[in-house]
Amino acid sequence: MREIHTDEIRDTVARLCMEACYYLPEDILAGFKKAEAKEVSPLGKTIINQLIENAELAAAEHVPYCHDTGMTVVYAEIGQDVHIVGGSFSDSINAGVRKGYQEGFLRMSVVGDPLLRVNTNDNTPAVIHTDIVDGDRIKFTLLPKGGGSENMSAMKFLLPGEGTEGVKKFVIETIEAAGGKACPPVVVGVGIGGTFDKVTAIAKEAVLREVGVHHHEPHIAELERDLLEAINRTGIGPQGLGGVSTALWAAVETYACHITALPVAVNIQCHAARKKSAVL
Ligand SMILES: O=C(O)C[C@H](O)C(=O)O
Numbered sequence: 001m002r003e004i005h006t007d008e009i010r011d012t013v014a015r016l017c018m019e020a021c022y023y024l025p026e027d028i029l030a031g032f033k034k035a036e037a038k039e040v041s042p043l044g045k046t047i048i049n050q051l052i053e054n055a056e057l058a059a060a061e062h063v064p065y066c067h068d069t070g071m072t073v074v075y076a077e078i079g080q081d082v083h084i085v086g087g088s089f090s091d092s093i094n095a096g097v098r099k100g101y102q103e104g105f106l107r108m109s110v111v112g113d114p115l116l117r118v119n120t121n122d123n124t125p126a127v128i129h130t131d132i133v134d135g136d137r138i139k140f141t142l143l144p145k146g147g148g149s150e151n152m153s154a155m156k157f158l159l160p161g162e163g164t165e166g167v168k169k170f171v172i173e174t175i176e177a178a179g180g181k182a183c184p185p186v187v188v189g190v191g192i193g194g195t196f197d198k199v200t201a202i203a204k205e206a207v208l209r210e211v212g213v214h215h216h217e218p219h220i221a222e223l224e225r226d227l228l229e230a231i232n233r234t235g236i237g238p239q240g241l242g243g244v245s246t247a248l249w250a251a252v253e254t255y256a257c258h259i260t261a262l263p264v265a266v267n268i269q270c271h272a273a274r275k276k277s278a279v280l
Contacts, residue, residue, distance in 0.1 A: 001083045002136035004280050006092035009084070009138070012278050013096025016142040017072060017123075018104035020276035021064040024055040027211040028187075028273045031248035035185055035238075044243030048185070051238075051271055066272040069106040070144030072097045072126040073204070079135035090128055098122040109147065129201070141208060141277040149186060149270035152178035155200055158262040164223060167192060167264050168230060174266040175231050175247070180240015183270035185248050187211065188231060191265040194255035202253035203265035208275050209251040220252050227252070248273070 029052065036048040058065040074093050086092070101108060101123040110124065111117045133139075154174045158166045171190055178186075191203030214221035227250040237243025248271075257263060 001081055002079075003083050003085050004138060006084065006086035006089070006095075008280060009089070009092040009140075010096040010099060012140060012280055013074065013093050013126075013142065014100035014103065016140060016276045016278055017097055017100025017106065017144065018062075020142050020144050020274040021066075021069045021104065021106050022062050023059050023276075024065050025273070025275055028248065028271075029055060031187075031211045032185070032271075035245035035248060039238070039243050039245045041237055041241075041243035043241055044238040044245055047238035047241065048245060064104075064106055065274070066146065066270075067107055068146040068148065068272070069101070069109060069123070070146045070272075070274070071110055071150075072101075072123060073129070073143040073145050074126045075129045075131070075139075075141040075143070075205075075208075077131050077133045077139040077141075079137045080132050081136035082138055089130075093126055093128055094124040097124050097126045106144075138280045139277060140280070141275060143204070143208060144274050145204075146183070146270050146272055149178075149182040149268040152182040153203070153265070153267045155196075155203075155263065155265040158264055160260065160262045162262060166262065167223070168227060170264050171227055171250075171266050172230055172234065174268070175236070176234055178268055179236055182268045183272070184236055184240060185238055185245045185271050187269040187273045188227065188247050188250040189267040189269065190227065190250065190252040191267070192252060192254045192263070193257040194263060195257070196263065198255055199263040199265040200267065202255055203267035206251040206253040207267050207269040207273070209249075209253075211249040213251075215252055215254075217254075220254060224250050224252050
């Protein structure tokens with residue numbers, strides 16, 4: 001057993017909140033550069049160059065890349081040989097979010113009750129996903145999820161017979177309905193299979209996959225290629241103003257499902273595709 005103190009968890013989460021919001025990941029920056037080179041619309045090229053400049057300024061000045069610093073989604077892969085000491089695990093994550101958002105001057109974007117809509121003023125609570133894994137470490141991955149692109153995400157139960165073509169149709173319909181509202185160029189995470197809850201969870205996990213890395217199953221990798229091509233053929237383009245760079249990447253995650261079902265979820269991630277990990 002290895003002891004990990006909740007103070008260490010709080011401080012790590014606080015650091016990840018700030019770093020995720022200030023520094024856009026390398027794979028996303030590389031995706032911008034690749035998209036800019038391919039973009040045929042002059043306005044689209046200008047927009048992507050502005051996004052690159054914005055990312056460079058945010059990193060240099062340690063300020064958020066986007067005013068929407070998101071609702072904090074935290075993935076914790078907890079080694080089964082870890083003993084957490086000092087208090088409650090989820091309280092320490094929320095304490096980290098509070099500290100990170102207050103000390104980092106990040107916008108507080110969370111209301112405590114979805115209908116009464118009073119801001120909690122510290123960006124808590126986080127959405128916390130835990131997984132028990134081998135080992136004596138905890139890996140945290142933090143995803144500050146922006147509201148605009150999350151609002152344009154969607155889930156549907158297809159008939160099993162609709163198959164791959166049905167999946168493609170639903171993904172494209174979702175992307176077309178989102179248009180410029182999801183702040184393209186986006187990263188598209190697609191979940192296929194599982195249950196009502198599982199399919200949306202794996203769609204969000206797909207958003208975290210490194211841009212440029214395909215699924216290990218060849219038929220799913222082929223679907224990812226087809227989806228990216230079809231999404232970029234919609235003409236939506238950077239910020240919805242036309243062009244061929246609607247998505248930087250499309251990643252698909254799958255799970256087993258019931259014989260009667262073909263659930264599909266599309267989680268859209270705006271160009272502020274922030275993610276940051278740390279291991280304790
Ligand atoms: O939350 C916001 O400030 C805006 C939102 O992220 C958006 O995409 O429009």
